[in-house]
Amino acid sequence: MYKYITRRVLQFIPMLFLVTVVVYGLAQAAPGDPMSGEILDPDIPAEVLEERREALGLNDPIPVQYWNWLSSVAVGDFGQSMHYTGRSVSELVTSRIMNTLYLSLFALAVTILVAIPIGIYSSKKPYSLLDYSATTFAFLGLATPNFFAALIAIYFFSFQLGWFPSQGTVSSVGLTGFEYFIDKLRHLILPGFTLGLASTAIYMRYLRTEMLEVMGSDFIRTARAKGLGPGSVLYKHTLRNALIPIITLLGFEFGTLLSGAVITEAVFNYPGLGTLFLNSIQNRDYPVIMAINLILAVTILVGNLLADIFYAIVDPRIRYD
């Protein structure tokens, strides 16, 4: 197992390198360069512009530029935003990253807390009323684009019923302590549930299939034959085995959630990385675009690595050599 983990970690390093190359390549492919906004300004004389290009290192060969970029990125310096003058990219990103993290974790929690109990129940009583309802819900959840689900949620829960706020993360600035926490939570509910909708639908079905599969295996028959109670068979033997692939998949799911957060955040005007990303795309703020791409790609890469390692640890049946 340790050999496997070591090998898996070693595979991680070239991938990390390739990710940085792709991100850098994308930025290089962008039209113009970070100075393009100023090239349009006729007041700046060409010599001054050239001087500034030289000073910024934009005339260096590409590999040198790449290396300079990489070494500053490694210490968390993503350069200056081209749109918000005077603000560094890392400042912009850190001001948003926690919000996106809260949102994704909330959606992940919704997925786990809804999908697992319903999945268990569906497999315990297949073809029951609840199982059919869950199936219907899963089909609908998968077919509803998350922006449409978000708008419907806002229409009913925010506009008609007035239960939850539909915009932003806080309603007033003065809140402290517990009140602040509750306020934040209330703002998370609609976007969190919308974001978690599709993955909840997927995992509910997935767990049901997985449970039914495990229930048909020999060791469950053995467990029953030796007189274990139904609860023990269900939770200790079936569920534990059925959860292994699901927990691993949830590791990958985090990346999907981060991606889906872009649209969800846009609908709820939620100040996270997604809205920052969309603004940067609109403003062609390439340093910010690069930074967010890189941060999320590395997050997903690490998530996949952890999921694989976790899989190797919890499932001793799998031998890697």
Added chain:
Amino acid sequence: MGIRKTEDVKSSQPEKSKSPLQLAMRRFLRNRLAVAGIVIIIIMVSIAVFAPLLAQHDPRQSDLINVMQKPSGENWLGTDSSGRDNFSRLVYGSQVSLLIGFFAMLFTLAIGVVLGSLSGFYGGKVDSLIMRAADLMLIFPFLLLVLTVMAILDRVTIGIFITIIALTTWPNITRILRGTFLSLREKEYIIGARSIGCSDLRIIVKHFLPNAIGPIIVNATIMMATLIIIESGLSFIGFGIPQPTPTWGNMVTEARSLRVLTQHPEAWVPPGLAILLTVLAINFIGDGLRDAFDTKSNM
């Protein structure tokens, strides 16, 4: 697409029993949800084809005097913020959504089949190169990658849009095909085909691909549903097909104004439901196909 392949499968069956594809078809038609899905899709396609007959207005024609009108005999679903007729846009929107979904799926499938075949057939260096590339693509959050490429390009036309989608979605189908090919590589009949001097291309097309047809069709169907959702999402946030071309996604965009969201549900709910219904129907078909091709449920 499926019809031409039927002959391939049939010819590999010596006696006159039902071909696997015919068996699958029979199982598929017994699945009520899948048949309902087919019916819905046929209706959607008819709406798209006969759009000029169904819509009484030009979906691109703005009329700044009559913006955000309530439904009336003239404008069945009212008008949008530029005074365009919502009903006509809804009808024409089906064209864009279905065409993009379909062609993006075909293009992705083409890339996936070629790369997956190369990877699974030749193995070795070709395989590890393609698989590393696939891993790399899968690491980048899909939506962010698409948006980044779009920000780099200046203008997004339907053709470019489909190309970007295809170039970023191929890894899934490639992996599936590769897996199927790898499991077939050491089969006796492949060795047999090789020993009588079949060319690589012939072996791939005649002996490998027909065996992978089930997973290919199932995944292509599900992929089309996903692509329709992605297209609508991108159009919704304003990075898909630009106005005034109507798509269901950019019609829902109107609801980002609080006034439309709360007072004019007739403007944004129908296109949203249209996406939902189409994707639901395609998923029903996909599920039906999966069960139909699943050899475990042989009749």
